[in-house]
Amino acid sequence: MLRLLAVIACLAKVAIATCPDDPEVDLCETTGEETGSGFRSSPWMALVLPLATARPKVATGLALVLALAVGAEAVTCGELKDFYKSEACCGSPTTVLSNPVPGSPACPYNFNKPACxxxxxxxxxxxxxxxxxxxxxxxxxxxxxxxxxxxxxxxxxxxxxxxxxxxxxxxxxxxxxxxxxxxxxxxxxxxxxxxxxxxxxxxxxxxxxxxxxxxxxxxxxxxxxxxxxxxxxxxxxxxxxxxxxxxxxxxxxxxxxxxxxxxxxxxxxxxxxxxxxxxxxxxxxxxxxxxxxxxxxxxxxxxxxxxxxxxxxxxxxxxxxxxxxxxxxxxxxxxxxxxxxxxxxxxxxxxxxxxxxxxxxxxxxxxxxxxxxxxx
Known part of the structure; x- marks a missing residue:
């Protein structure tokens, strides 16, 4: 299990390293293929799929943990990029957002007054x-x-x-x-x-x-x-x-x-x-x-x-x-x-x-x- 966690840590490091710390490149550039990938095309799935055959119980548990980590309503990178552009954030990092960020949890309270x-x-x-x-x-x-x-x-x-x-x-x-x-x-x-x-x-x-x-x-x-x-x-x-x-x-x-x-x-x-x-x-x-x-x-x-x-x-x-x-x-x-x-x-x-x-x-x-x- 310790080896498995070590592999996960390495994959996380690789995934983070693939994104340069430049919002103009990360979210605003338009060249190249836009995968719109979320959890399914991420390095995490590359880990879970082989395990599904060799160690199904471990794979199921890991998938559950990862699902909780990214949230039940996971947002894809493409969706986040579209939102970033629609809010006119490119070149203006101090812009105040006018809409909720995709994937933000809804307010659990209903403030509408009830019918009698x-x-x-x-x-x-x-x-x-x-x-x-x-x-x-x-x-x-x-x-x-x-x-x-x-x-x-x-x-x-x-x-x-x-x-x-x-x-x-x-x-x-x-x-x-x-x-x-x-x-x-x-x-x-x-x-x-x-x-x-x-x-x-x-x-x-x-x-x-x-x-x-x-x-x-x-x-x-x-x-x-x-x-x-x-x-x-x-x-x-x-x-x-x-x-x-x-x-x-x-x-x-x-x-x-x-x-x-x-x-x-x-x-x-x-x-x-x-x-x-x-x-x-x-x-x-x-x-x-x-x-x-x-x-x-x-x-x-x-x-x-x-x-x-x-x-x-x-x-x-x-x-x-x-x-x-x-x-x-x-x-x-x-x-x-x-x-x-x-x-x-x-x-x-x-x-x-x-x-x-x-x-x-x-x-x-x-x-x-x-x-x-x-x-x-």
């Missing part, structure tokens, strides 16, 4: 009394303790509640938006979700407030679903500061691909706040939803949300959801301070404005009611 009839259970789900669902989740639902063990990687808020409950179910603004947009996403305005009732609020409670840090459609009297996104892709570099949020940033990139991870565990905690003058003062709305009680909260398996998904195009992600089914009033100063902290502490800017709310997902694409359980 092939996706896993979706969010937002109707959490009202008696609301139904049709799907059985395949993923486990993480608990409150497990969620808080995961670093906080993003906080953002949606105009209106994406979920629906007995406490927040006013869809007047949502219906008006949908009628005006004819199903199209309006780039200039986020789609509103469900609102907490305002009929019991006084004129003083509805007095307008000028927000200094929040941007976009943030107003007294309106409701917002704040999402606290926890992910195993985050990290806690300083355990002594009491804030498990070292990668807090705009967007969900840190949740889905922080530190290069491709399959993180993600939990989103959803809290619905109604901004009311004279409402409770909360000094820190940013670092988690622990500032209020969650006696009427549930957890279930769903997906990411947002206005880019509906009942036809669904989210490809599997997410654990913890949702408080109550409306919580908060002062405009407290909500504005949330945006100030996002900006001053973490340099966030995009998420200082409310995101659009996804339309309530059809019962066909959400979990059955038995999988919506009290928060534990």
């Amino acid at each position: 009839n092939t996706a896993e259970p979706q969010t937002p789900r109707d959490l009202s009394t008696g609301a139904t669902g049709s799907m059985v989740p395949k993923a486990a639902t993480l608990t409150d303790a497990q969620a808080n063990f995961l670093p906080l990687v993003n906080v953002h808020f949606h105009l209106g509640a994406e979920h629906k409950s007995d406490a927040y179910n006013n869809d007047t603004d949502a219906m008006a938006y949908d009628a005006a947009s004819s199903g199209r996403r309006l780039a200039s305005n986020p789609r509103p979700g469900f609102m907490c009732p305002t009929d019991t609020l006084t004129d003083a409670q509805m007095t307008p407030y000028t927000f200094q840090h929040c941007t976009g459609d943030v107003q007294v009297g309106k409701s917002y679903e704040v999402h606290y996104v926890h992910s195993s892709a985050g990290t806690d570099n300083d355990a002594s500061d009491g804030m498990n949020a070292d990668l807090l940033a705009d967007g969900l990139g840190g949740a889905a691909n922080g530190r290069g991870l491709l399959n993180p565990m993600v939990v989103v905690q959803g809290q619905i706040y109604q901004i009311v003058n004279g409402g409770p003062t909360v000094n820190d709305l940013l670092h988690g939803w622990t500032v209020v009680g969650h006696n009427n909260s549930v957890m279930y398996s769903g997906s990411t949300t947002g206005q880019s998904h509906d009942n036809s195009v669904c989210s490809p992600y599997v997410i654990t959801w913890h949702v408080d089914k109550d409306c919580h009033q908060v002062s405009p100063e407290s909500f504005d301070n949330l945006c100030k902290q996002m900006k001053d502490l973490y340099g966030m800017s995009v998420d200082l404005a409310p995101h659009g709310s996804r339309i309530l997902v059809s019962p066909t694409y959400v979990v059955q009611s038995q999988y919506v359980v009290p928060l534990a």
Whole structure:
């Protein structure tokens, strides 16, 4: 066997020596016969063919090793030469390629969003009394303790509640938006979700407030679903500061691909706040939803949300959801301070404005009611 390996090494040396280190000669000259040869006409085959008769088992093993070495989709020298010329590389070795090199492995991931009839259970789900669902989740639902063990990687808020409950179910603004947009996403305005009732609020409670840090459609009297996104892709570099949020940033990139991870565990905690003058003062709305009680909260398996998904195009992600089914009033100063902290502490800017709310997902694409359980 050692002799066999020595022969292979010699053949490799011979094969390499036949190609001068000159790209103009190797790939750009046009005289002489172009064999277009790959593995079949290479020195390797000259070794394998005689062995096929004398030592069939050795030949089979060697052929397998060589096939793995060159790849199942081996590219011929002629194909590589044609590609080199088609990319206008001759005489220009610094040219940036405009197409993948032949034989390059295809990306194993499909980033197209799935149709809803092939996706896993979706969010937002109707959490009202008696609301139904049709799907059985395949993923486990993480608990409150497990969620808080995961670093906080993003906080953002949606105009209106994406979920629906007995406490927040006013869809007047949502219906008006949908009628005006004819199903199209309006780039200039986020789609509103469900609102907490305002009929019991006084004129003083509805007095307008000028927000200094929040941007976009943030107003007294309106409701917002704040999402606290926890992910195993985050990290806690300083355990002594009491804030498990070292990668807090705009967007969900840190949740889905922080530190290069491709399959993180993600939990989103959803809290619905109604901004009311004279409402409770909360000094820190940013670092988690622990500032209020969650006696009427549930957890279930769903997906990411947002206005880019509906009942036809669904989210490809599997997410654990913890949702408080109550409306919580908060002062405009407290909500504005949330945006100030996002900006001053973490340099966030995009998420200082409310995101659009996804339309309530059809019962066909959400979990059955038995999988919506009290928060534990």
